[in-house]
Each structure stands twice: as C-alpha cells, then as structure tokens.
Amino acid sequence: MTDPLRLGIAGLGTVGTGVVKIVQTHADMLAARTGRPVTISAVSARSRNKDRGVDLSGYAWEDDPVALAGRDDVDVLVELMGGTDGPARAATRAAIARGKHVVTANKAMLAVHGQGLAEEAEAAGVALRFEAAVAGGIPVVKALSESLSANRITRVMGVMNGTCNYILTRMEASGLPYGKVFKEAADLGYLEADPQLDVGGIDAGHKLALLASIAFGTQVDFDNVHLEGIDRITIEDITRAGDMGYRIKLLGVAQMSEARGLEQRMTPCLVPRKSPLGQLRNATNMVVIDGDSCGQIVLRGAGAGEGPTASAVMADVLDIARGLILPVFGQPARTLKAVPPAAASAPAAWYLRLSLLDKPGALARIATVLGDEGLSIDRMRQYGRHGEAAPVLIVTHKGTRDALDHAMAKFDATGVLSAAPVAIRIEEV
Amino acid sequence: MTDPLRLGIAGLGTVGTGVVKIVQTHADMLAARTGRPVTISAVSARSRNKDRGVDLSGYAWEDDPVALAGRDDVDVLVELMGGTDGPARAATRAAIARGKHVVTANKAMLAVHGQGLAEEAEAAGVALRFEAAVAGGIPVVKALSESLSANRITRVMGVMNGTCNYILTRMEASGLPYGKVFKEAADLGYLEADPQLDVGGIDAGHKLALLASIAFGTQVDFDNVHLEGIDRITIEDITRAGDMGYRIKLLGVAQMSEARGLEQRMTPCLVPRKSPLGQLRNATNMVVIDGDSCGQIVLRGAGAGEGPTASAVMADVLDIARGLILPVFGQPARTLKAVPPAAASAPAAWYLRLSLLDKPGALARIATVLGDEGLSIDRMRQYGRHGEAAPVLIVTHKGTRDALDHAMAKFDATGVLSAAPVAIRIEEV
Numbered sequence: 001m002t003d004p005l006r007l008g009i010a011g012l013g014t015v016g017t018g019v020v021k022i023v024q025t026h027a028d029m030l031a032a033r034t035g036r037p038v039t040i041s042a043v044s045a046r047s048r049n050k051d052r053g054v055d056l057s058g059y060a061w062e063d064d065p066v067a068l069a070g071r072d073d074v075d076v077l078v079e080l081m082g083g084t085d086g087p088a089r090a091a092t093r094a095a096i097a098r099g100k101h102v103v104t105a106n107k108a109m110l111a112v113h114g115q116g117l118a119e120e121a122e123a124a125g126v127a128l129r130f131e132a133a134v135a136g137g138i139p140v141v142k143a144l145s146e147s148l149s150a151n152r153i154t155r156v157m158g159v160m161n162g163t164c165n166y167i168l169t170r171m172e173a174s175g176l177p178y179g180k181v182f183k184e185a186a187d188l189g190y191l192e193a194d195p196q197l198d199v200g201g202i203d204a205g206h207k208l209a210l211l212a213s214i215a216f217g218t219q220v221d222f223d224n225v226h227l228e229g230i231d232r233i234t235i236e237d238i239t240r241a242g243d244m245g246y247r248i249k250l251l252g253v254a255q256m257s258e259a260r261g262l263e264q265r266m267t268p269c270l271v272p273r274k275s276p277l278g279q280l281r282n283a284t285n286m287v288v289i290d291g292d293s294c295g296q297i298v299l300r301g302a303g304a305g306e307g308p309t310a311s312a313v314m315a316d317v318l319d320i321a322r323g324l325i326l327p328v329f330g331q332p333a334r335t336l337k338a339v340p341p342a343a344a345s346a347p348a349a350w351y352l353r354l355s356l357l358d359k360p361g362a363l364a365r366i367a368t369v370l371g372d373e374g375l376s377i378d379r380m381r382q383y384g385r386h387g388e389a390a391p392v393l394i395v396t397h398k399g400t401r402d403a404l405d406h407a408m409a410k411f412d413a414t415g416v417l418s419a420a421p422v423a424i425r426i427e428e429v
Numbered sequence: 430m431t432d433p434l435r436l437g438i439a440g441l442g443t444v445g446t447g448v449v450k451i452v453q454t455h456a457d458m459l460a461a462r463t464g465r466p467v468t469i470s471a472v473s474a475r476s477r478n479k480d481r482g483v484d485l486s487g488y489a490w491e492d493d494p495v496a497l498a499g500r501d502d503v504d505v506l507v508e509l510m511g512g513t514d515g516p517a518r519a520a521t522r523a524a525i526a527r528g529k530h531v532v533t534a535n536k537a538m539l540a541v542h543g544q545g546l547a548e549e550a551e552a553a554g555v556a557l558r559f560e561a562a563v564a565g566g567i568p569v570v571k572a573l574s575e576s577l578s579a580n581r582i583t584r585v586m587g588v589m590n591g592t593c594n595y596i597l598t599r600m601e602a603s604g605l606p607y608g609k610v611f612k613e614a615a616d617l618g619y620l621e622a623d624p625q626l627d628v629g630g631i632d633a634g635h636k637l638a639l640l641a642s643i644a645f646g647t648q649v650d651f652d653n654v655h656l657e658g659i660d661r662i663t664i665e666d667i668t669r670a671g672d673m674g675y676r677i678k679l680l681g682v683a684q685m686s687e688a689r690g691l692e693q694r695m696t697p698c699l700v701p702r703k704s705p706l707g708q709l710r711n712a713t714n715m716v717v718i719d720g721d722s723c724g725q726i727v728l729r730g731a732g733a734g735e736g737p738t739a740s741a742v743m744a745d746v747l748d749i750a751r752g753l754i755l756p757v758f759g760q761p762a763r764t765l766k767a768v769p770p771a772a773a774s775a776p777a778a779w780y781l782r783l784s785l786l787d788k789p790g791a792l793a794r795i796a797t798v799l800g801d802e803g804l805s806i807d808r809m810r811q812y813g814r815h816g817e818a819a820p821v822l823i824v825t826h827k828g829t830r831d832a833l834d835h836a837m838a839k840f841d842a843t844g845v846l847s848a849a850p851v852a853i854r855i856e857e858v
Contacts, residue, residue: 326753
C-alpha cells in the first residue's frame with residue numbers, strides 16, 4: 001500500500017480550504033500514520049480566481065465537479081459543495097459509478113438521499129463517508145458505527161447546531177430577547193443564508209436523522225423528524241427555567257422501541273443546568289449516547305469551523321487510505337429497516353409557565369385540569385403579581401404529550417389564565 | 430465473510446462475563462452489523478466451578494490460557510486476566526505466534542511490554558487491540574488513532590481512575606479526610622488489591638502512557654510518567670481550592686514538543702470548577718484531547734464496570750470481524766519514535782497554600798521570594814488567623830516547576846511559615 005491516495009476536492013469554501021491545508025502541512029504525518037501518501041490531484045469550485053490563502057497551483061482545475069469526480073487520477077471525491085441535489089449529488093453519483101470513494105460533509109444530501117446513495121456505493125464496493133456532516137469535529141459517526149456497535153443503543157441525543165446554542169447562551173447572558181440576538185448572530189455571519197436551516201432546527205434535524213439510522217439500523221427518515229425551532233423561546237422562559245434548575249437547549253433526541261417505533265425530535269427542551277448538556281455554552285456541540293452496555297457516553301467539541309470540520313473530513317480520508325471501509329450506515333444499506341415513526345413521543349416531565357389571574361381557586365382549577373389528565377405536579381412555584389396576573393411555574397411528573405395537549409386545551413375554559421400557557425419538554429439526561 | 434469469528438476468552442471475571450453476555454444476548458445484532466456471526470469457542474479461568482450467572486456449557490474449557498490461545502477453533506484471544514507478565518503475556522504471545530488476533534483490557538501489560546508485543550503482532554499480521562484498557566467504555570483509543578489522526582495532537586489529558594475521582598468527590602461532599610474516605614472506598618470494594626495502583630496513580634499512569642504513544646507516534650514509555658498520588662490531598666486544600674474557583678483532580682497530562690521532549694504526568698492538579706473536568710463527579714472518566722485542527726474534543730463516560738468495559742472489548746472484536754485492522758498504536762510499531770522525556774514540565778500557574786505567622790512584613794517576604802524566582806502573583810487571599818498562623822492562598826501567573834521549587838526551598842529561610850507550604854499545579858483546560 002505505498003500508492004498515494006489521490007483526492008479530488010469539490011468545493012473550496014472554509015472546509016475545503018481547511019482540507020487542503022491539512023494535506024499540505026501534515027503530508028509526512030499522514031503518510032506515517034496511513035502507510036501511504038495522501039495527495040490532491042484536482043480541485044473544483046465556483047470561482048477559480050478567488051484568493052483562498054492556499055496554493056492551489058499544483059492541482060488540476062475542473063469547472064465541473066462531475067468531471068472532477070470522473071478523473072482517472074482521483075481515487076476519492078471529497079464533496080464539500082453542499083445542497084440536497086444539484087452538483088453535489090450529481091458528482092457523488094458520478095464518483096460512485098466510476099468506482100471512486102466519496103467523503104462528504106453534506107448532511108442535507110444524505111438526510112434526503114442517503115438510502116439510495118448508500119445502496120449505490122455498496123453495490124459499487126466503494127466507501128461513502130460523512131463524519132464531517134454531523135457535529136463537526138466530534139467523532140460521533142465512528143463512535144456509533146464502530147466503537148459502540150456491540151450496544152443496543154437506547155437513545156441518541158445532542159446539541160448539534162452551534163448557532164442555536166450560541167443564541168440561547170447569549171440570550172441568557174445578556175437578557176436580550178430572541179429577535180435582538182438573532183439579529184446579532186446574523187450580523188456576525190453565524191446564520192445560514194436561509195436562517196430557518198439553523199433556528200428552525202432543519203440542519204440539526206438532518207444530523208439527527210443520520211445518527212438515528214446508524215444507532216438503530218434503520219433507513220434515514222428525515223421526513224419524520226419532529227422539528228420545532230427556537231424562535232418561540234422567550235427570555236422569561238430562559239430565566240424561569242433557570243430558577244427551577246434547568247437550561248433550555250435545542251435538543252435532538254432519537255429513540256426506538258419495538259412497541260412505539262422510531263421517535264426523532266429536534267425541539268427546545270429543558271435539561272438540568274448541572275448536566276453536561278446544561279453546561280454547554282456558546283457554539284460548542286455535544287452528543288450523548290446511551291447504550292445497554294456502555295452506559296452513557298458524552299462527546300463534546302466544536303461543531304463547525306474550518307479546522308474541526310476539515311479534521312473530520314480527513315479522518316474519513318485516512319480510513320480509506322488505511323483500507324478501513326464499512327457500509328455507509330454501519331450495516332449494509334439493504335438490511336436497514338424501514339421503521340414506522342412513533343405515534344407519540346416518550347412520556348416526559350413537562351415545564352409549564354402560566355399567567356394566572358388573581359381569582360379565588362385559580363390554581364386549584366389548573367391543578368384539577370392537570371390531575372384529570374393524569375398529570376401530577378412535581379414542583380410548583382408562584383411569583384408575585386405582574387399587573388393582573390401572577391406567573392406560575394409547574395414541573396410535572398412524567399406524562400404523555402397527549403395528556404399535556406389535552407390539559408393545555410382545557411386550560412382556556414378555566415378562565416383563570418391571562419395569556420396562552422407555555423409548555424416545554426424536560427428531557428431526562 | 431460469512432465464516433464466524435470465533436473467540437477464546439481467557440479470564441471470566443466481571444469483564445469476561447460481560448463479554449459472554451453481549452455475545453449471547455446480541456448475536457443477531459452483532460451478525461447484522463459485521464456481516465458474520467461472532468461466537469465463543471472456548472473459555473479459560475482460574476476456577477471452573479464458580480457460578481458466574483452465565484451459561485458456559487456450550488464452550489470448551491481450558492485450564493491453561495496458553496492452550497486456549499493455540500486452539501484451532503479460536504480466531505481471537507480475548508485476554509482479560511490482567512497482570513504485566515505471567516499467563517496474560519504468555520497467552521498473548523502464544524496467540525500472536527499462532528497467527529491469531531488478540532483483544533485485551535490489560536493496560537499494565539501493554540504499558541510495559543507494548544512495543545515488543547506490537548512488533549510481534551505486526552510481524553505476524555494480526556491485530557492487537559486494547560480499547561478496553563483505557564477509560565473503560567469511552568472510545569478514546571479509536572478516537573486518537575483513527576478519528577483525530579489528521580491532527581497534530583498538542584495535548585492529551587484526562588481523569589482515568591474512577592476510584593480516585595470518587596475519593597476526591599466524596600471528600601469534598603462529606604468533608605471527611607482522605608484516610609476515612611480511603612477506608613470507605615476499600616470497604617465498598619472500589620480499590621485494587623494493591624491500592625497504590627489506584628491512589629498512587631499507577632493504573633492511570635499506564636493508561637496515559639498508552640494514549641501518549643498513539644497521540645505522538647512515540648514508543649510507550651511508562652517509566653517516564655511522573656506519578657504523584659492523591660494521598661497527600663487534604664480537605665483543607667479541597668475547600669480552599671474551591672474558594673478560588675477550582676477542583677482538585679488526579680489528572681493525567683501528556684504533551685510533546687520537539688524542543689522539550691515528551692512530558693507525561695499523572696498528578697493532582699487544579700482545574701476550573703466550571704470546566705468539563707471540574708464538573709466531573711464520582712467514578713466517571715473523562716479524556717480531553719487538543720489537536721491542531723479539531724480543537725478540543727472531550728469524551729466522557731464510565732471508566733470501569735462490566736458493561737462499559739465489555740462494550741469496549743467487543744468494539745475491538747467487531748472491528749476484527751469487519752476486517753478493520755490497524756497497527757497496534759496507530760502507525761507501524763517499528764516507526765514509533767523513542768523520544769527523550771521532557772527535562773521539565775510545561776510552565777503553569779500554581780496554587781500555593783501557606784500558613785503565615787503573624788509577624789510584621791511576613792507576606793512581603795513571601796512575595797519577595799516569589800518575585801526573585803520570577804513568579805508573579807495573580808490572586809491572593811488571606812484568611813483570619815487559626816491559632817498563631819493565618820492561611821494564605823496564592824495563585825501565581827505561569828512559571829516553571831524549577832522556579833516554584835526554588836521558591837519553596839527558600840520559604841523555610843524566611844521564618845514566617847508555621848507549616849510546610851503546599852503547591853499544586855493548575856492545569857489550563
């Protein structure tokens with residue numbers, strides 16, 4: 001194995017440039033670790049003349065990423081263009097069809113077309129790897145598909161969108177409302193061109209769907225990820241949740257049971273402030289994996305950025321250089337199960353924030369509604385009146401989302417609330 | 430690849446029993462994930478008739494682990510006996526000589542004989558894997574040798590002995606002194622037969638030496654791990670360090686620079702209370718890896734116990750079943766460098782606790798000594814007098830261990846201290 005492994009890099013944004021830098025600065029180290037040189041044959045990007053701060057003069061240039069993928073001197077297509085379809089998918093399919101390996105950071109493409117691409121790659125006997133697509137530099141794809149593969153995974157969860165976690169952290173620290181902090185983040189360039197990809201949970205939902213596939217041996221099913229964004233989170237909830245010992249996170253959770261099916265949620269949740277997830281500040285990512293033998297494994301690191309993402313891309317490249325080639329989602333794609341989505345989410349404790357009017361028996365009526373729906377109260381806190389109403393916080397014992405929805409629907413009829421109630425799931429960590 | 434992968438398990442303690450349970454309960458899942466059945470052919474242990482709560486009737490019994498290793502129906506020796514030499518090493522060498530793979534949880538054997546065994550295994554073309562030897566269920570060996578292998582690793586550190594972390598956590602929570610908590614831990618069965626392996630840092634030092642080899646491409650060099658145990662840690666230091674925003678951990682740190690050589694320390698250190706390491710309670714382990722591209726990656730999980738350790742053993746077995754075989758320490762053993770140990774540890778901030786006599790100019794004399802040695806004071810706190818002396822806490826700016834040692838030696842001559850000063854390194858995290 002002394003033949004070089006020759007890369008064709010499609011996409012020279014931040015991550016592509018980072019990959020070029022690693023190949024250039026660490027050539028000797030990479031060769032020592034894999035037993036063969038890792039080289040770049042050709043590159044492709046939208047603009048040829050942009051100064052990217054790296055020397056590309058030694059590499060062939062292709063305007064068309066599909067042509068890049070088909071070059072005889074390319075062994076691995078490194079796809080860093082992004083996008084569900086278009087050039088990314090066309091180049092990926094072209095590479096596979098020509099018997100070349102593919103390494104990609106493209107969560108959107110795999111979340112939508114992962115099953116088909118995996119079947120094509122496995123039929124062609126090539127690798128299709130995507131460590132960089134989930135949680136940046138954190139090696140979670142490998143952890144799930146290799147390190148923890150003797151475990152029945154019971155739950156995968158995580159904070160996998162750094163921008164959302166930054167916004168929530170900043171709201172708590174500054175006391176500024178969501179809209180102001182969103183604006184700040186936009187001005188800092190932290191948001192995708194379509195910000196809903198971030199704050200709507202779509203980007204993180206893509207990642208969760210990929211992890212769920214590996215964890216449970218199921219076909220990627222992004223359509224059934226229940227998505228709720230962070231735009232409805234108020235400063236008041238951040239503060240009140242803090243009073244009760246929690247922090248609000250945009251948390252992805254995937255769990256599967258034979259009885260209930262596959263549950264995938266990317267929604268704001270409360271987690272204990274003192275838990276690893278609760279301690280996670282700013283743009284850092286964290287993935288928490290529960291397995292029947294390993295117990296709980298927590299992985300933490302940078303979820304984005306040039307270096308961390310390029311590190312993950314290169315991890316996949318080096319595995320290919322070393323001949324470590326697995327099925328795309330850990331087990332052969334044709335054996336991945338199509339599992340029905342869970343009809344209901346797992347029972348949880350709930351945080352409720354109510355604005356209670358100053359009427360006799362008001363709290364009793366609320367408690368009665370909850371009790372009628374089988375939701376018992378774990379903790380309750382009433383604050384002094386603001387205007388005509390008093391904020392009341394309730395943490396329930398575990399109950400179903402159905403029970404909660406029924407209770408929420410009945411609250412209106414009690415006539416004791418001055419505003420719509422807020423309910424947020426409390427995830428057990 | 431539909432031939433079964435056949436295991437011979439030497440050692441049926443907690444971990445061995447855990448491995449048997451996984452193979453028995455998850456047979457279908459393991460076959461689905463690796464594409465072939467994983468079976469057990471034979472087992473070996475000291476006592477044949479002990480009830481281990483698992484059915485061993487389907488497996489051949491060998492009294493002699495070397496005979497087990499040589500059986501024709503064994504493809505992989507799973508070595509779970511422990512011990513630097515003796516049967517563990519004999520069986521490992523026998524397996525390698527017969528062209529069989531070895532999976533072991535034996536940190537002591539590898540810390541001492543790792544280089545030789547790796548050379549033998551690689552010459553024979555077999556795998557010698559040890560994920561379970563370091564930090565139990567945390568997949569740190571794979572993270573370093575594969576996931577982060579495109580990084581120049583700048584530092585590996587971690588809390589890798591759960592018993593020590595339990596003792597320190599319990600001291601802080603209970604206010605009980607070291608001796609009492611040590612006794613408790615012994616009564617609970619948390620300590621090795623030779624407790625110095627735990628509280629003296631030896632066990633954790635073995636683990637650090639293995640990680641350093643992978644991280645830096647160097648030969649395992651346990652002899653040059655600087656070891657300090659936790660037995661000198663007092664309640665007073667735990668409390669005072671807390672006042673200054675720190676927690677005391679038995680922390681392993683490995684770092685290498687061309688200029689200074691390889692530095693390996695397993696010593697009590699202060700870390701910020703709010704950092705992931707500072708938040709780590711009880712027997713949980715944590716490894717923190719800094720790389721030039723990935724930034725800081727934190728891995729957290731159970732460092733011991735039946736399930737977590739068996740999970741790690743099986744991860745190695747499944748890699749072998751899938752044909753994923755790497756050099757033992759990530760790159761060929763014959764290319765690992767023999768690096769001189771660092772002559773001095775990296776500069777650090779230091780925590781000093783002094784008992785200052787009530788004499789005019791006492792503090793000035795201490796400050797002068799520190800200043801003369803080039804150690805400047807970052808923060809200082811003086812408490813009210815206890816008897817004739819007042820406790821004084823000092824946090825210095827970064828300085829060398831040499832400067833600190835010189836200052837400590839001069840303190841005595843000042844005549845203003847009522848007791849020996851205490852100094853503990855503050856590790857930047």
